[in-house]
Amino acid sequence: MHFTLTDDFDAVKIAASGQCFRWYPLSDGRCRIFARDRTVVLKQTAPDTLELDCTPEEFQSFWHDYFDFSTDYTAIRASIDPNDHYLSQSAACGQGIRILRQDPFEMLITFLLSQRKSIPAIQKSVEALSRAAGTPIGEADGQTLYAFPTPAQLAALDDDTLAACGLGYRLPYLRQAAQTAAHNPGLFDELAALDDAALREKLLSLHGVGPKIAQCVMLFGFHRMDSFPLDVWMNRVMDTHYPNGFPFDRYAPFNGVIQQYLFYFVRAERTGTAN
Missing domain, CATH: 1.10.340.30 (Hypothetical protein; domain 2)
Structure with a gap:
């Protein structure tokens, strides 16, 4: 089946975001995804089109929720302080990442x-x-x-x-x-x-x-979207770019999405893949 995207989605970035570990690349840009007791093969055939080997009924009853298509990530990015250049760069680089609803x-x-x-x-x-x-x-x-x-x-x-x-x-x-x-x-x-x-x-x-x-x-x-995991990468971001503290209040209740943009970008900077 085909699904027309109306919000951010990038399968490659999601697979590399560090939140999911059973997204396996196949040939021709396809990806096999495991979630709970299900599996699906997905291909992003265009920036606004997904192709999945499941029925429309299964997509609506399970995968639509799994991909968190009820959340407006475009609006979350639009809330970012334009004067925060590092975060703006991070969100531009990480555009397409979504927080999956996993077990x-x-x-x-x-x-x-x-x-x-x-x-x-x-x-x-x-x-x-x-x-x-x-x-x-x-x-x-x-x-x-x-x-x-x-x-x-x-x-x-x-x-x-x-x-x-x-x-x-x-x-x-x-x-x-x-x-x-x-x-x-x-x-x-x-x-x-x-x-x-x-x-x-x-x-x-x-x-x-x-x-x-x-x-x-x-x-x-648990899809607690305000959670903000701190590891070595994120501590480096906080120390380097936010030594006086991060504006968590501004981005509540979506600090977890912001964390994913920052986490993706700081690693992309290190590997030279930031765009």
Whole structure:
């Protein structure tokens, strides 16, 4: 099916934004995307056109929400202070990034294992976990496709299998998170009902979760759009460009979108791909 875009969307930038780790490039500019128990192949055939191998009904019932097409990112960019040249450059470079509505358990596990790992290494571990325990959801090019494991599926894996997925010292963190979620099937519904401050505190109480991971899970797993994760890259941005503090009040409740523009741009500057 084809979908006509009326707002920012750039599949390449989203895939490289550090928020999703199961977007796989295929041939001819296509990309295979996994989300919850579904998969779709997407191609951006023009700046304003997407082609997806799903039915219009599935797109409207699932993928439209996943891509957060109900949020006006053009308006968010328009709110940026024109006198803030660095942020204006960042938003221009990152135009097309959207905050995906992803599964909170998958985001918790993904960001727990992301500690001191490169993006390719994170992707490798996430795929290994999916193959080790996830439910088969289809086939493509002779390969079985797997959903990300449920808490119960992940909790059932033995330590040797988990270790083979490249978890290293993070293994106990993932095991405890999976067991906690498996023993309380309503956990993520309970967390979703909390306000931002309470959600952050609950996430910080989990083994292995620090401030950055908590903010990432809030932003990418619970769609708390005011969350502003700080890592080495973002701390460098804050120290260099905002030594007197960042104007969080101006950009509430969309500081998370602003963070993604800054995060994307500072890394693009380093690699020479900023435009």
